Amino acid sequence: MRALLIRDIRLAVRAGGGFGLGLSFFLIVVVLVPFGVGPQNALLARIAPGILWLGALLACLLSLDRIFALDWEDGSLDLLATSPLPMEGIVSIKALAHWLTTGLPLVLAAPLFGVLLNLPEAGYKWLILSLLLGTPALSVIGAFGAALTVGLKRGGLLLSLLVLPLYVPTLIFGAEVARRGAEGLQVATPLLMLAGITCGAMALLPFASAAVLRVNLR
């Protein structure tokens, strides 16, 4: 399992794809927003938590199809399926690799981009915490969507259509934590809900993703 994780991370970094691309996309979104809504600092400060969360979510979405697509094309997914590793484990490891190469860099970059959007001082702590808690859920849910669309030729667009509605609860609670944190309000409830969603998704969704992959490999 560890070997699989290391291999996946190495592939992601070497291919140059997911790793840098997600971050650059995040940066572009953050840079474009002020052009769209105007340069008033007060306004930007108000919408900064939501924009940062949305940008992270979209950047995460961008690299989802890579979770299984490459392994599907060269047949190594079939090999993995026949290996003694349980399918659930493979899916979890792949989601973890996706999070380490996409989610974690986004979390680390978010405060930097927060400066660009004039995020209030109190918000940084909660923004990082909420992203740290929320992005694993994005990867796990995304892995489910990627498993659903793995065999399809034009799966990318369909993947977004399937995954985005599933992201709604995570986004709502995550952005709520960041927003309340930035405004100095109580954050306990949305924070707990966000953690609950992430834990639940990590515990249960790999079973669904594994079932889907088995169907697709049939």
Added chain:
Amino acid sequence: MMPDLGKYAEAVLSSYALSIMLIAGLVAVSLIRARRVRKELQGIERKAKTNG
């Protein structure tokens, strides 16, 4: 015959018109596709019978 809808006539009429249009469209699409598939299947079945 027409009831007096007052100042909201536009809202009421447009919602009825839209809904009825949508439902009628759905029914029409379902029926047309049902008829087409039924006919095509009959053709194929007849052909399959004569062939073997």
Added chain:
Amino acid sequence: MSSIWEYANPKKFIETTDRILPALAVLTGVALLLGLIWGFFLTPDDFRQGSTVKIVFLHVPSALMAINAWLMMLVASLIWIVRRHHVSALAARAAAPVGLVMTMIALLTGAIWGQPMWGTWWAWDPRLTSFLILFLFYLGYIALWAAIENDDTAADLTAILCLVGSVFALLSRYAVNFWNQGLHQGASLSVKSGERMDMTYKLPLYVCMAGFVLLFVVLVLIRTGTEIRARRMRVLLARERMGA
């Protein structure tokens, strides 16, 4: 390759539905016409909402069916996963577009009603937002069915999507509630919060609801029959190609 015996059960389904459909369709037409004519022509204006109260006869039944259609798809998906009856998977597929249209009607009539009443076409109220999310779920479900070529694979994948989607739709409902408390009235059968709906509105509303339920059943039966035939056609064509 699936065996021809697999269709024994669907055959019976088609025979039965072909027999009962005409009567059911007539019943649906009568209920819908009666309910809507009663609602449109024979109900008095509400003292606060004026004539817009008549929109309720479309809005509430369609909203009801939008949710129930998804529930029916969920049950059908479960039956497919557990018992692997093909009719069940195809019924879920057949119901999705009907549910989509119902959601659309609920959203549109709601918007038209909201304009004069709340002063806005759209508000990010929890119920409205949940319905919009439900609409997205329907879109994704239908798109996934359309994208996969192999019938059994499509049935399996969409069934799992329906299960996972149901959990997340429910989660979204609570999340949205938490996110914005909203201005929509509470229980769907009380038009004004606190006041019970009057019988003069309730009776035609019940007739309309029955009409929409029947409409849903009839449409799903017709569409399921179509799906069964289309599937059989694909199997026959594939066999022909293999034999040739």
